[in-house]
Amino acid sequence: MTQTLALCDLAAGRCGTIVRIDAGLELGARMRALGLLPGRRVKVIRRSPFRGPIQVRAGQTDLIIRRGEAAAIMLLPCPAEAGCA
Amino acid sequence: MSKRIALVGMPNTGKSTLFNRLTGAGARVGNWPGLTVELLSAKLLLGDSMVELVDLPGLHNLHGFSEDERVARHFIETQPLNGILVVLNTTQLERQLALVLQLKALGLPMLLALNMADEAQHRGIRVHREVLEAQLGIPVRMISAKHGRGVPELKQSLTKWLRAHPEPSQARAAVLSEDDAIESTLDDMLSQSLHIPVCLSPTRTDRIDQVLLHPWLGIPLFLLLMLGVFQIVYGIGAPLQEGLAWLLDEARTRWLSPLLAGLPTWAMSFLLEGLYDGIGTVMSFLPIIVVFFLAMAVVEDSGYLARAAFLMDALMSRMGLDGRAFVMQLMGFGCNVPALMGTRVIRSRSQRIAAMMMIPFSLCSARLQVFLFFTTAIFSPRAAPWVLFSLYVMSFVLAFFTAWLMRSRTRHNTDPMLMELPPYRLPTLAALTRQSFRESGHFLRQAGGFIILGVTLVWFLTHFPLDAAPASSATLAGQLASWMEPIFTPLGIDQLLSIALLFGFVAKEIVIGSLAVIYGAGGDELSGVLAHNLDWIQAYSFMLFTLIYTPCLSALATIRRESGSRRVMWISLGWSLAVAWLLSFAFYQTARALFG
Incomplete structure (x- = not known):
């Protein structure tokens, strides 16, 4: 069961691939320059x-x-048990 | 024909550190045609030619929309350049290299310095330099600007490179190049030239952040850390300030007075009590500014400032500001002047202006002196701390209220809070001191003329006509006070107190001193006189007015310089005067009605 989720709804410790x-x-443009673009994997460290x-x-890069x-x-x-991001 | 190189890089790449490494101490701040901000530049000798190196503001994207990015782009596109020296953070090469490809489209000679090579190596990130050179078609050097490694080699490369490009050229009109095309080129390139370990072990930064950014401990720890910084700054700065004041006073009685003894009384009074004392008072801010910027540089360079923004953003974003404004507001409780200068860490102009509008309401240590004197003189020992506390609360409320009023201007601005959280780094002492002294130099040079003007004006008001007793009702200040009587009487502030407010415009530190002159009584005697002449309602109204009515002359001069706009300064002055009057009026009239 996978469906797209907004980054703001991703729990801390989980990761995902930007679609x-x-x-x-x-x-x-700013997001792109900081490494947020489709295809890249991101992980939520903390909220x-x-x-x-x-x-x-x-x-x-760590971003806020x-x-x-x-x-x-x-x-x-990503699946919950996926390794490091 | 002098040569010119622009230093370009993303924020947090150690660009300024490299600039300082390359140029040493001789940097100066200058204005450039068509730019609203000042840029740092310095001459350096490369081989046999003198080269001007210009440190451009950090940019994420050549086609970015932030003020910094616009400034950098405008500079590159309009100034003839011998070349661009690009600094990238090696540990983040995979995303930063896009900037190099964008810059390449401008057709200027480029040299790439990969900074923090040591940190990258430490994390297992390997760069195949030769491959990258071949791919990009430009020289690439690995350096560590912080430790100076690779910098001499970089200078050699720069020299060679300059010989190959002796004539400055103009950037090709920028085609807003296809960033998507860049991305795919980039991925191809990086797969050959860069190796990043699949799993990075948790770094020291991660472990520190588990404590410092802890959901519940984070904010209390932040407040504690700020308190610590505050204690250090004013623990060291305040005695130095007193020391400097003492030195200036000694110099005055020992050398200056005898030297000027032959002059007419008024000239002597003007030079000593007007210019010398006035400038001396303002000069005594200098130690605090030096120490403040040392501490601020530690907070900023260590990477903690970004964490503070992370922690405080939930509160500040509701007022259209980000967490960095809160740090500066807290610092303003020591002295508004360095806090106003420190707003430079806020990159968006509208947010910076908003921060500059709120900082003057921070109850600074000079105002605290006035309040300590008044509360002990007029209130009971049990009531005094609460009175003081209420003034601090008022200070916060007004600052937040001001920011809240300005939020419509700040909210739709172009600087979303999307920023990098750099790893913790130990700042170097050399970088700290350089930063600190540069800021102090700025303060002196830029605020100087304005302050002399203000000091002269206040002396004239309180000493003219020359035969009247200084600051008495016969002087211009006294007349001014009697004209202003209808304004101040509803606040319960009498003429003598309103003259002291005039002095307070120069610096709040001299309010008590001027009261001593006005009442002809000092120290405990002055406390007695005040207690006899004023009831608590008048005293509180006076303190309220003193808290709010105007940032001091140095703060105003700083606002004008940092905002680059007289209008902002006048608005700040007008707004604080209006609020001061309204609040004091409301308080005095209500309290009179209730308590008689």
Whole structure:
């Protein structure tokens, strides 16, 4: 059972492969430069309390992204037991 | 014909560290045609030619939309350049190399420096340099800017490279190149030239973050750390400030006064009590600025500032700001001036301006002096701490309220909070001190003229006509105070106190000193006089007004310089004056009605 999920809904410790980014030109360019683009695998490291930002690992880079912006990133979750991301 | 190279790289690549490595101490800040921000540049000798190296703001994407990215692109496209020196973080080569491909489209000579090569090696990331050179068709050098490894070799390469490109050229008009095409080229290239281990072991950074970014411990630890930084800054800075004030005072009584003894009284008064004391007061900010920037550089270079943003963003985003603004606001409780300068870590202009608007409401240590004196003089020992506490609460409320008012301007801005969380790094002492002294130099050079003007004005107001007793009701300041009486009477602030407020405009540190002059009584005697003349409602109204009414002259000069706009400075001044009056008025009238 796999279906796409927004990055903001992915639990801490889980990873996924980006399938689509529904961001504007500007935000999209920034995401791309920071390593968030379709085909890449990302892992949610932690989520900050009080609906604050999410820490995400994309390749060798750790990023912080607000939930609102993370909602634009759709991904296919990896199986729960998939190894390191 | 002087040669020019632009230094380009993404944020957090150690670009500035490399800049300092290459150029040493001689960097200067300059304005460039068509750019709104100042850029750091320095001359360096490569072989037999003098080369100007310009440090461009960090950019993620050549076609990016942030202010920094626009500035960098504009510079590259309009200034004739002998070449571009690109710095990338080797550990993140897989995503940063795209920038090189974008820059290549400009048709300028390029040289690539792969920084943090040691860190990459440590993590098992291997780069096949020769393969990469062949693929890109440009020279590639591996360096560690922090430890200086590979930097002499880089200089040699630069020299050779400059000989090959002696004439500066203009960038080809940028085709907004197909970034997708770049991605696929990139993947092909990297598969041959880069090796990354499939599984990276948890790093030291991961382990530290488990504590520092802990869901529940994170914020308390952040507040504790900030408290620690605060204690260090003012624990070291404040005695130094007093020391400097003492030195200046000694110099004044020992050398300056005898030297000027022949001058007419008014000239002597102007030079000593006006210029010298005024400038001295402002100068005494310098030790705090030096120490503050040392501490800030540690917080920033270590990677913790980004963590603070992560922790505080939930609160600050509701006011259209990000967590970094909160760090600066806290720092403002020591002294607003360095905190205002520190807003430079906020890259979006509108958010920076918003942060600059809120910081002046931070109850700084100079205002604290006034409040400590007044609370002990007028309130009972049991009530005094609560009075002080209420002023701190007021300070936070006003700062947040101001940010909240500005949120419509900041929210739709172009800088979403999407930033890198760099690994923890130990900053080097050399980099810290360099940063700290550069900032202090800025403060002196830029705020200097403005401060002298302000100091002169206040001296003139409080000493003219010359035969009147200084700061008495016969002086211009006294007349001003009597004109302003209708404004201040509803606040319960009498004429003598309003003259002290005029002094407080220069610096809040001298409010108590000026009250001593005005009432002709110092220390405990002054406490007695104040307690006799004022009731608690008047005293609290005065403190409220002092808290809010205006950032001091140095803070205003800093706002003007950092924002690059007089308008922002005037708005800040006008807004704080208006709020101060309204709140003091509301408090005084309500309290009078209730308690008589």
